[in-house]
Amino acid sequence: MSAVIELLEKMGADSSLNNAEAFDAAIAQSELSVELKNALVNKNVTALERQLDVCPDTVCMLIPAEDDDGSEESDAKEE
Amino acid sequence: MSGSLVCVGIGMKLGAHISPISRSHIEQADVVFSGVSDGIVELWLKEMHPDVRSLQMYYAEGKNRNITYNEMVEAMLAEVRAGKNVVGAFYGHPGVFALAPHKSIQQAKLEGFEAYMEPGISAEDCLVADLGIDPGKFGCQQYEASQFMFYKRRLDPSAYLILWQIGVAGDKTLGKFNSDKNKLALLVGLLANDYPSDHQVILYEAAVLPIDMVRAEHIALADLPNAELHQHTTLVIPPAKPMEKNQQLLEQIRRLDEQAQLAPCSA
Numbered sequence A: 001m002s003a004v005i006e007l008l009e010k011m012g013a014d015s016s017l018n019n020a021e022a023f024d025a026a027i028a029q030s031e032l033s034v035e036l037k038n039a040l041v042n043k044n045v046t047a048l049e050r051q052l053d054v055c056p057d058t059v060c061m062l063i064p065a066e067d068d069d070g071s072e073e074s075d076a077k078e079e
Numbered sequence B: 001m002s003g004s005l006v007c008v009g010i011g012m013k014l015g016a017h018i019s020p021i022s023r024s025h026i027e028q029a030d031v032v033f034s035g036v037s038d039g040i041v042e043l044w045l046k047e048m049h050p051d052v053r054s055l056q057m058y059y060a061e062g063k064n065r066n067i068t069y070n071e072m073v074e075a076m077l078a079e080v081r082a083g084k085n086v087v088g089a090f091y092g093h094p095g096v097f098a099l100a101p102h103k104s105i106q107q108a109k110l111e112g113f114e115a116y117m118e119p120g121i122s123a124e125d126c127l128v129a130d131l132g133i134d135p136g137k138f139g140c141q142q143y144e145a146s147q148f149m150f151y152k153r154r155l156d157p158s159a160y161l162i163l164w165q166i167g168v169a170g171d172k173t174l175g176k177f178n179s180d181k182n183k184l185a186l187l188v189g190l191l192a193n194d195y196p197s198d199h200q201v202i203l204y205e206a207a208v209l210p211i212d213m214v215r216a217e218h219i220a221l222a223d224l225p226n227a228e229l230h231q232h233t234t235l236v237i238p239p240a241k242p243m244e245k246n247q248q249l250l251e252q253i254r255r256l257d258e259q260a261q262l263a264p265c266s267a
């Protein structure tokens, strides 16, 4: 697993990293590049995205206001 | 018939919310489709499986999202029909305000394939924890923000109101990625029937990366059109008036209780 993703996963999963000191220590102890460490310590998401070369504009909308099969009305009629 | 589809939720926060069963489905799939809200979360999924295909490519500004969602369904079903064990990994809960997971499962079942959903921790679940709100305290209504504008609803201002996808409220084209002040002003006007304009509402954004800060910004309802809204912002409107007693029903209940006391043995 990529070291930075592994560390992020650990930060999400390990409650002992919930305090600032342990969080910073985990970053310091990692084998990551200085740039990545800085991005994590400063909680700089933009810098992290840039380092990892991911698109910052991910679309998260998963539902339409109105379905194209007209289910808004048909669902109600079924009842 | 070989070929199956499982849509799983991976929760909101990277590393924190994924359930053992969702992770296992992802790891054991033949192919994984990813519908997540963050590029780094997508990298995380790619660490779990060598063949993760992003559903992001189906979005485009100006393209009606109903087309996008149908393409997502078709992409997943094509692999199911080819006999693969397919997993759709969606952020949050795959069945909460999400069309493609429901639709693809329905269609796969219709075609005779095994298909089901594994729940996940949704934005609403995070909101309950971060804002200290219990949807059961006063009740809670929730709508997709544009749908709330397009259809007449019976609003109860003594309950919580949650509006999802507030960032694209009022977009009839289903092709916009950004908010529109004029449409938001219309929404504020609609809500003004039930809420005072200085009513405090909350702009909520859950943490997705472990380094993210939660956003819980309180603003006056009237300031909504000028607020900074993102695709991932959820609007929470706390109750504006106390719950009103239903005296008529309470009276009927009182009478029933009285009758039961008079005839304690009857059913």
Ligand SMILES: C[S@@+](CC[C@H](N)C(=O)[O-])C[C@H]1O[C@@H](n2cnc3c(N)ncnc32)[C@H](O)[C@@H]1O
Residues within 6 Å of the ligand: A060, A061, A062, A063, B012, B037, B091, B092, B093, B094, B095, B096, B097, B098, B121, B122, B123, B124, B163, B164, B165, B166, B167, B204, B205, B206, B207, B208, B231, B232, B233, B234, B235
């Ligand atoms: C189509 S819904 C998908 C919800 C998702 N299935 C879930 O379980 O939370 C997209 C909307 O969810 C909400 N949402 C998504 N990410 C969020 C976040 N990080 N914080 C708060 N709300 C979020 C926003 O209202 C957004 O417009």
